Structure formats: C-alpha cells, structure tokens
Amino acid sequence: MNIIYVLIPLAVIIVAIAIAxxxxxxxxxxxxxxxxxxxxxxxxxxxxxxxxxxxxxxxALNDRD
Known part of the structure; x- marks a missing residue:
C-alpha cells in the first residue's frame, strides 16, 4: 500500500513532462x-x-504564418 505514495507522484511528474x-x-x-x-x-x-x-x-506564405 505504501507504493501508491510513490507511484501517484511519479505518474503526475511523467504526465507533466509529457505535456511540457x-x-x-x-x-x-x-x-x-x-x-x-x-x-x-x-x-x-x-x-x-x-x-x-x-x-x-x-x-513562403506558410513560413510567414
């Protein structure tokens, strides 16, 4: 049960990195x-x-946008 305290923050960090x-x-x-x-x-x-x-x-038109 204590592993959840590690996995949930780790998952949040990985998702934040992916979004960044x-x-x-x-x-x-x-x-x-x-x-x-x-x-x-x-x-x-x-x-x-x-x-x-x-x-x-x-x-050139696409590069201007």
Missing amino acids: VFFWAVRSKQFEDLDRQGYSILFDDDLSEQEKKLADERK
Missing part, C-alpha cells in the same frame, strides 16, 4: 506541415519552373 514536451513541440512548429513528408515519396522532384515557383510561393 507537447507544448514545446507546438510552439516550435513541429506540427505545421504534416503532409509534405507523406507526399514527398509519391511525387518526383522533376517539377517545371512554373511549378517550382508556385511551390516556393506557397512555402
């Missing part, structure tokens, strides 16, 4: 572009100049 790491990841914009890596394996890097320009403009 989550908010750090959100503040450092880790979750901003979740689709890019998934699409990168589907498409070739052979883009036309116009497509590259549009992609750069879209990236």
Whole structure:
C-alpha cells in the first residue's frame, strides 16, 4: 500500500513532462506541415519552373504564418 505514495507522484511528474514536451513541440512548429513528408515519396522532384515557383510561393506564405 505504501507504493501508491510513490507511484501517484511519479505518474503526475511523467504526465507533466509529457505535456511540457507537447507544448514545446507546438510552439516550435513541429506540427505545421504534416503532409509534405507523406507526399514527398509519391511525387518526383522533376517539377517545371512554373511549378517550382508556385511551390516556393506557397512555402513562403506558410513560413510567414
């Protein structure tokens, strides 16, 4: 029964650390572009100049936010 006095504070500390790491990841914009890596394996890097320009403009717009 005495182990509960150790496990409950330990669990609270672990949850607090997990929440802190989550908010750090959100503040450092880790979750901003979740689709890019998934699409990168589907498409070739052979883009036309116009497509590259549009992609750069879209990236610039996303970086401003």
